[in-house]
Amino acid sequence: MSAPFQHHRVTPWLLMAPQLAIVLVFFFWPSLQAIEQAFYVEDAFGLSREFAGLANFQAVLSDATYYQALGTTLVFSLAVALGAMSIALGLAVMADRVVRGARGYRTLLIWPYAVAPAVAGVLWLFLFDPTLGLVSGALGHLGIAWDHKLDGAQALALVIMASIWKQMSYNFVFFLAALQAVPKSLLEAAVIDRAGPWRRFWTITFPLLSPTAFFLLVMNCVYAFFETFGTIDTVTAGGPGGATTTLVYKVYQDGFVGQDMGASAAQSVLLMALVGGLTWVQFRYLERRVQY
Amino acid sequence: MRYRRPGLDWLSHGLLGLCCLLFGLPVWLAVTASTHTLGDLYSQTAPLGFGDAGLDNYRELLGGAVGGLGTDVTTLLVNSTLMALGIAVGKIAISVLAAYAIVFFAFPLRRLCFWLIFITLMLPVEVRILPTFEVVADLGLLDSYAGLILPLIASATATFLMRQFYLTVPPELVEAARIDGAGPWRFLRDILLPLSKTNFAALFVIMFLYGWNQYLWPLLITNDADYLTIVVSLKRLLTSADGLVPWHYVTATAVLAMLPPIGVILLMQRYFVKGLVDSEK
Amino acid sequence: MATLRLDGIRKRYPNGMTALHGIDLSVADGELIVVVGPSGCGKSTLLRILAGLEPITAGELAINGRRVNELEPAARDIAMVFQNYALYPHMSVAGNMAYALKNRGTPKDEIRRRVANTAALLGLDDLLERRPRQLSGGQRQRVAMGRAIIREPQVFLFDEPLSNLDAKLRVQMRLEIRRLQKRLGITSVYVTHDQVEAMTLADRLVVMNGGHVEQCGTPMALYARPATRFVASFLGSPAMNFLPVTAHAGGVVLPNGAQVALPAILPEGDAATLGIRPEHLVEATASEEAAATLDVTVEMLEPLGADTLAYTRLPGVETWLVVRLDGAHAAREGQRLSLALPVAHCHVFDARGARVPMTGREDAEALAAQ
Numbered sequence: 001m002s003a004p005f006q007h008h009r010v011t012p013w014l015l016m017a018p019q020l021a022i023v024l025v026f027f028f029w030p031s032l033q034a035i036e037q038a039f040y041v042e043d044a045f046g047l048s049r050e051f052a053g054l055a056n057f058q059a060v061l062s063d064a065t066y067y068q069a070l071g072t073t074l075v076f077s078l079a080v081a082l083g084a085m086s087i088a089l090g091l092a093v094m095a096d097r098v099v100r101g102a103r104g105y106r107t108l109l110i111w112p113y114a115v116a117p118a119v120a121g122v123l124w125l126f127l128f129d130p131t132l133g134l135v136s137g138a139l140g141h142l143g144i145a146w147d148h149k150l151d152g153a154q155a156l157a158l159v160i161m162a163s164i165w166k167q168m169s170y171n172f173v174f175f176l177a178a179l180q181a182v183p184k185s186l187l188e189a190a191v192i193d194r195a196g197p198w199r200r201f202w203t204i205t206f207p208l209l210s211p212t213a214f215f216l217l218v219m220n221c222v223y224a225f226f227e228t229f230g231t232i233d234t235v236t237a238g239g240p241g242g243a244t245t246t247l248v249y250k251v252y253q254d255g256f257v258g259q260d261m262g263a264s265a266a267q268s269v270l271l272m273a274l275v276g277g278l279t280w281v282q283f284r285y286l287e288r289r290v291q292y
Numbered sequence: 293m294r295y296r297r298p299g300l301d302w303l304s305h306g307l308l309g310l311c312c313l314l315f316g317l318p319v320w321l322a323v324t325a326s327t328h329t330l331g332d333l334y335s336q337t338a339p340l341g342f343g344d345a346g347l348d349n350y351r352e353l354l355g356g357a358v359g360g361l362g363t364d365v366t367t368l369l370v371n372s373t374l375m376a377l378g379i380a381v382g383k384i385a386i387s388v389l390a391a392y393a394i395v396f397f398a399f400p401l402r403r404l405c406f407w408l409i410f411i412t413l414m415l416p417v418e419v420r421i422l423p424t425f426e427v428v429a430d431l432g433l434l435d436s437y438a439g440l441i442l443p444l445i446a447s448a449t450a451t452f453l454m455r456q457f458y459l460t461v462p463p464e465l466v467e468a469a470r471i472d473g474a475g476p477w478r479f480l481r482d483i484l485l486p487l488s489k490t491n492f493a494a495l496f497v498i499m500f501l502y503g504w505n506q507y508l509w510p511l512l513i514t515n516d517a518d519y520l521t522i523v524v525s526l527k528r529l530l531t532s533a534d535g536l537v538p539w540h541y542v543t544a545t546a547v548l549a550m551l552p553p554i555g556v557i558l559l560m561q562r563y564f565v566k567g568l569v570d571s572e573k
Numbered sequence: 574m575a576t577l578r579l580d581g582i583r584k585r586y587p588n589g590m591t592a593l594h595g596i597d598l599s600v601a602d603g604e605l606i607v608v609v610g611p612s613g614c615g616k617s618t619l620l621r622i623l624a625g626l627e628p629i630t631a632g633e634l635a636i637n638g639r640r641v642n643e644l645e646p647a648a649r650d651i652a653m654v655f656q657n658y659a660l661y662p663h664m665s666v667a668g669n670m671a672y673a674l675k676n677r678g679t680p681k682d683e684i685r686r687r688v689a690n691t692a693a694l695l696g697l698d699d700l701l702e703r704r705p706r707q708l709s710g711g712q713r714q715r716v717a718m719g720r721a722i723i724r725e726p727q728v729f730l731f732d733e734p735l736s737n738l739d740a741k742l743r744v745q746m747r748l749e750i751r752r753l754q755k756r757l758g759i760t761s762v763y764v765t766h767d768q769v770e771a772m773t774l775a776d777r778l779v780v781m782n783g784g785h786v787e788q789c790g791t792p793m794a795l796y797a798r799p800a801t802r803f804v805a806s807f808l809g810s811p812a813m814n815f816l817p818v819t820a821h822a823g824g825v826v827l828p829n830g831a832q833v834a835l836p837a838i839l840p841e842g843d844a845a846t847l848g849i850r851p852e853h854l855v856e857a858t859a860s861e862e863a864a865a866t867l868d869v870t871v872e873m874l875e876p877l878g879a880d881t882l883a884y885t886r887l888p889g890v891e892t893w894l895v896v897r898l899d900g901a902h903a904a905r906e907g908q909r910l911s912l913a914l915p916v917a918h919c920h921v922f923d924a925r926g927a928r929v930p931m932t933g934r935e936d937a938e939a940l941a942a943q
Contacts, residue, residue, distance in 0.1 A: 003398035004466040005476050006628070012397040016405055019390035019451060025431075026446035027412050030423035037423065091311055094304035101305070107561060108312040114553035115319075116505035116523045122530070122546045123318035126325065126338065126539060134321060137337040165315065170568070177569045197300065226418040230507030234527050248418050255422045256512065264422050271419050279414040464659035467626050472673035472720075473647035482672070486663045 031272070037265035056266035065242055066250070066267070073225065073246040076160060080228070081220035083164040085213065088171030093201065095172075096179040106176060113169040117162075118230030124162035125235050148236065152243025155236045159244050162235060163228045170223075171216050178212040179205065218282045225275065247271055319550070326350070326544035333539050349544040358541055360528050362517035365545060371440075372504055372521040373552070378441035379503030380496050383450040387495075388488070391454035392480060396466065409448045417443060418508055425512055435516040444502075444509060450495050456570060457491045458484070494567025497560045504553050522549045575637050575727035575760045576602050577623070582632035584618055592618040594784045595632065603758040605751075607775035609765055609807070615784040616764045620730050623762060624653050636727055647676070652721035653730040657737065658713045660705040666716050667692075667701040670723045691723040694753070711742045718750070722757065729754070729761040735770065747773060768808050772796070780804045802926035805848050811882060811895050813920070814854075816847045824864065825921065829889030833865040833914060836932040837921045845929065846922045851882065851897040853918035856910060863913035869894055871908045876900065885910060 005011070038056055042049040060066050095105045112120070128136045128146060136146035148155040182205055190200045229248055232238060238245035238253060245253065251271065255264030321338050328343030352358055353365040361368075393399075394406055417424060424443050433439030461484070469479045510521045520528075522545065529542050557564055577600035584593040592615045600606050608616045621627040623634065625646035634642050641649050652673075660669050667688050674684045692698045695715045705713055714734060721729055734750070735743045751774055754761050765771055771778055772792045780787045780795065780803070788800040792808075799805035805813045818825035820839035825847055826832055839845055857866045869885035872893075883896040883904055896912065898904055921929040 003396055003402075004463065004470065004626075005397045008397060008476060009399070011476050012393040012399040012402070015389040015393035015397075018386040019409060019448075020405065022386065022442060022446045023409055023412055023448075026424060026427065026443040027415075027420075028408075030420045030427050031415065033423035033426065034420050087311075091308060094308050098301055098304050098308070105308050105312065106565070107558065109315060110561060110565075111554045111557055112315060114501055114505075114557040115550050116507065116553070118505075118507045118523050118526055119546050119549050120318075122526050122542060123322055125530075126322060126543060127318055129338070129537070129539070132333060132336070132338050132539070134338045134340075165318065168315075173565055173568055177565070222416070226416045229418060230505075230523065233507070233511075234530065251419075252421065252508065256425075261422065268419055268422065272415055275416075275419060276414055462657060462659065464655045464657055465661070467621075467624070467646075468653070468655060468659040468661075468720075469672075470626065471624060471646045471651065471653050473676035474672075478676065483661055483663075 034265050034268045034272070037261060038269045040262055042261045052262065056262040057270070060263055060266045060270065065245075068242055069245050069247050069250045072156070072242075072244065073248075076156065076163075076228075076244075076246055077221050077224035079160045080163045080167060080224040081217055083160065084167040084220055085171050085216055087164065088168050089175050089209075089213075091168075092172050092175035092179055093205075095176055097197075102176065102180075106173065109172050110169045112166050113173075115166055116230060117166060117227050118234045120162045120166040121159070121231035121234035124158060124165065128158055148240075150240055152240055155240060155244050159228070159232055159235050162231050163224065166231075167220060167223055171220070174212055174216055175209065178209050182208050215282075218278060221278060222275070247274075319547075322543040322546050325539055326547050328540055330536075330538055330540045334536070345540065349540050350548070353541060353544055353548070360531070361520075361525055362528075363520060365522065365525070365548060367518065368520055368522040368525050368545075369548065369552075371437075371519060372523065372549075374437055375440045375506070375510070375521055376500045376503035376552075378437065379444050379506075380499035382441060382445045383499045384492060384495050386445065387448070387450035387454050388485070391451050391458055392484065394451075395455055395458040396476070396479075409451055412446060412448045413452060416447070421508060421512065428513060434513050435519045437519070439513050440510055440519065440521075441503075444506060450499060453495055453567065453570065454488070454491065457488060461487065490563060490566065493560060493563035494570070497556055497564040498567050500556055501553050576600060577728060577760060577762070578633075578635040578638070580633040580635070582619070582622060582634060583630045584615070584622060584627065585630045592784055593622070596786055598779065598786065598789065600760055600762065602760055605754050605761045605763060605774060605776045606779060607763045607765060607771045607777075608779045608781060609768060609771035610781035610787075611807075612766060614781040616766075616781050617732060619781070620653075620732055620762060620764045623728070624651055624730050625649050650724075650727040651730055652724045652726040652728075653732065654717045654721050654734045656733040658705075658717040658734075660713060660716055660720075662705055665702050665704060666697060666708070666719075669705070669716055670719045673720070673724050687723050691719045694722065695719050710738050711746065714738060714742075714746055718753070722753070727760065729759050729763075731761065731763040731765075733765050734763075736765070736767070743770075750774065768810065772808065778808075780807060782807075798928070799848075799920065800928050802846055802848065802922040802928075805920055805922070809850055811851050811897075813848045813850050814892070814894050816849075816887075816890060816892065816894075818845050818847045818921075819843070820845055827865075827867075827887070827890065829887060831865060831867065831887075833919070835864050835916060835919055835921060837929050838932060839921070839923065839929055844924050846926075848920035848922060849914060849918060851895040853915055854894070854896045854912045855915065857913040864916045864919055865914045867894070867912045867914065869896075869910050869912055871904055871906055871910060874904060874906055883910070885912075 039052060039054070040049045041052040041055065091109065095102045127133050128148060130136055130147045130149070133146070139146045146154060148158045186204055187200055190204055195203065225246070226248055228246070229252070232244055232246065232249055236244040238249050247267065248271065251264050251267045254260045254267065321340070324339055324342050325333060326349055327345050327347070328339060329345045332343055332345070333339070356364050358364070390409060394402065428434060428439050428443060433442070465483065466479065469483055474482060505523060506521070507523055511524045511527070514520050514524070526542065526545055526549065529545060530537055579596050579598040582593055582596040583591070585591045596619060608619060610616045618627060622629055625641070625644060629642050633640055636649060661672065664672065670688050670691060671684050674687065688701070692701055695718060697712070697715055697719060700708065700712060705716065708716065717734065731750070735746050738746060747770060763774060775792050777790060778792050778795050779789045782803050788795055788804045795804055796808050799808065802815070806815070816827060818827055818833070820837070820841055820843040821832065822841060824832055824834040825837065825845060833847065857863065867887055869887050871883050871885050873884040875882040875884070877900070879900045881898045881900055881902055881904065883898050885894045885896055887894055896910070904910070921931070923929050
């Protein structure tokens with residue numbers, strides 16, 4: 001469609017002005033500053049700084065803790081994305097098949113999405129509190145000593161569980177909508193062709209869900225990267241021993257806690273490149289739909 | 293018909309019910325724990341039933357400064373509400389206008405504007421947190437509502453959704469309005485905005501939740517407890533005591549922090565689901 | 574009271590596609606012009622240019638002798654009925670009709686009066702408070718008409734307004750549009766791809782193809798003397814029969830060698846097309862002067878009630894020859910028929926598709942075309 005209003009010179013700029021102003025001040029200015037800062041070294045008091053070329057990047061990329069954070073981020077993101085998606089898909093398939101009550105189940109499962117990641121962290125922290133937690137207590141009876149403050153693997157598992165708990169409902173909403181959009185005539189044709197429910201799902205429903213699944217995979221990774229900051233900060237604060245320090249958490253730690261602005265900025269830039277790549281993949285996939 | 297299998301249906305109902313219960317468990321425990329006294333809590337594992345303290349914990353939290361918080365939870369709730377409303381209303385307001393310009397106007401640099409705005413979808417605030425903090429500090433907006441709200445408005449999610457909706461408006465509607473003598477502002481006011489009502493509702497839910505649940509940003513820019521939000525306050529409560537977590541306060545605050553967003557999502561579920569699913573298209 | 578004049582109107586889109594290659598047309602006051610053509614012929618573009626929704630690339634458009642190329646749609650004093658009606662979904666019927674008046678600052682009493690009058694004219698009195706989605710297709714169509722009428726514009730523009738209605742309603746609304754247009758006497762341009770609609774509504778018909786006007790004239794003139802093979806094929810249902818022929822002294826020759834005696838002026842040996850409408854093929858028993866007599870075999874029959882269409886085959890010719898027989902005709906499939914080609918109803922088109930004039934008939938044709 002060609003734009004209907006052709007001869008207005010000022011109006012479109014008036015309309016764009018608020019958004020452009022906010023985006024320029026709070027997005028482009030800081031982003032450019034991050035990029036600039038990544039090439040400078042600042043003294044401890046922030047009084048002077050000098051150009052350092054790629055030194056900050058070299059420091060970051062030769063730091064073992066950075067690779068640890070990278071590994072943690074990958075494990076964490078994959079676990080959250082796959083966990084939250086597979087549970088959601090299973091539940092959505094069941095809710096879709098019972099037909100009557102699908103909306104009721106949606107109501108019963110949708111609300112965790114509204115819970116803040118930090119609050120989700122607190123709820124799960126309470127479940128697994130070493131002294132009075134319900135689940136940690138039960139695990140103790142089974143002979144498993146639970147203390148996520150000492151055991152890095154347990155800490156990571158706890159953060160993953162809390163993140164999956166919150167994210168599942170998002171995926172559920174999408175999968176349920178996608179399942180309900182599968183044309184009934186296709187499934188009926190498959191019934192006539194004598195395909196059982198299991199076969200129908202894998203040969204007809206699942207291929208039709210794959211665009212949604214791909215979209216959700218990207219969205220879940222973005223969620224795991226960024227939004228889980230609150231969960232991690234309340235539950236483990238990145239510990240123990242950096243076992244739950246993700247890349248984003250490290251940017252925060254080095255910058256605000258460690259006051260190493262150059263290193264933090266360099267990490268920001270690396271992260272931007274990473275996320276930019278991820279989004280580029282998504283846009284490539286969305287290209288057919290995201291038409292200018 | 294062979295299509296239905298009652299056995300599978302019952303199995304599905306059973307599993308779904310079980311999962312609903314499991315998903316509710318963490319919240320249920322928080323609700324019950326918040327009605328116990330601290331001593332009561334530490335004498336056993338977390339109780340599944342309600343305690344004797346009733347609403348006392350809530351009364352104390354809402355009434356005055358407790359523990360290391362430095363302020364009462366009523367203030368926190370007000371701050372969170374202002375921040376969430378500010379972000380939701382602000383985002384909707386600027387995105388309605390910007391998307392309108394991008395979809396309905398031909399003007400030089402339209403393409404550039406489009407990309408300037410939509411590239412913000414790629415980088416969440418967490419990535420550029422340090423420099424954003426510095427910009428806000430330079431502008432003197434630390435410990436202020438403007439500082440809490442404005443940087444979080446600088447993303448195009450709402451603009452993107454509004455644009456998606458505008459693209460579905462039949463071009464003939466604009467043409468009819470032009471023939472009927474409506475210029476751009478009149479068309480926006482008389483036709484486009486009234487038609488966008490459900491989209492506003494959907495966007496409002498999504499943005500309200502986004503604003504309410506923010507953590508890192510308010511954590512950074514609020515030193516003054518008067519501007520603290522309830523979600524951020526949890527961490528302070530958790531670490532305030534001398535090793536003994538005041539779980540009765542923490543759970544009560546967590547419950548208070550959950551109630552408004554869960555209320556919003558359940559009341560406006562229809563719009564929320566529509567808005568969410570539309571974002572994929 | 575308005576006249577409309579189009580002078581060499583061209584339209585080229587920014588992507589380089591040319592939609593209109595110089596359109597000349599004048600419309601008299603109160604006239605109903607129907608623009609007809611296949612999809613993509615440029616007829617909708619032409620209408621949108623008249624409305625002011627598309628800028629003009631070259632040429633001049635004048636309403637009442639005044640150039641309006643640069644005027645906004647609202648300033649041209651036109652009204653348009655859209656194919657999908659484009660009713661404002663959130664406004665009542667009354668609100669939809671009143672919107673244009675409100676925008677012009679018409680006093681409230683006046684608006685109320687005119688809404689009531691228009692509603693009465695269209696039988697919408699009981700529906701004024703309804704929303705468009707609560708209306709049937711025909712009712713929506715009326716509201717769209719009402720929204721145009723209430724303005725008392727200089728020119729009405731119709732963009733395929735009946736194509737979303739079912740067949741029965743379409744016939745009814747067609748009559749109604751004709752009645753209203755005559756009664757209000759407002760100059761109108763009506764775009765459609767439906768040739769029946771075009772024939773029945775038009776004072777004058779404009780047939781378009783590929784961004785050009787193929788022919789312009791009264792429906793009967795175009796039907797009787799199509800200027801091009803395209804016009805001949807587009808108007809009339811079932812369509813005109815076309816036979817490939819070769820020019821020959823004193824007429825044309827069919828592929829099977831049969832000679833057709835016609836006063837067509839064509840160089841000997843040229844390829845041409847002979848056109849004859851199904852209703853003009855008559856059984857040769859009549860003692861009428863025939864250009865030729867063709868012996869055909871009936872291969873299929875389509876009884877329509879009043880008529881029967883016979884799909885026949887001429888030996889040595891690949892295409893069907895469709896014949897409109899009387900409904901009471903006792904033809905059977907496989908039967909042989911002897912058909913006469915009446916000279917007066919034969920059309921010859923040259924290799925480029927243009928009508929070939931015939932000596933002795935051109936005076937009559939020129940007269941009829943006026």
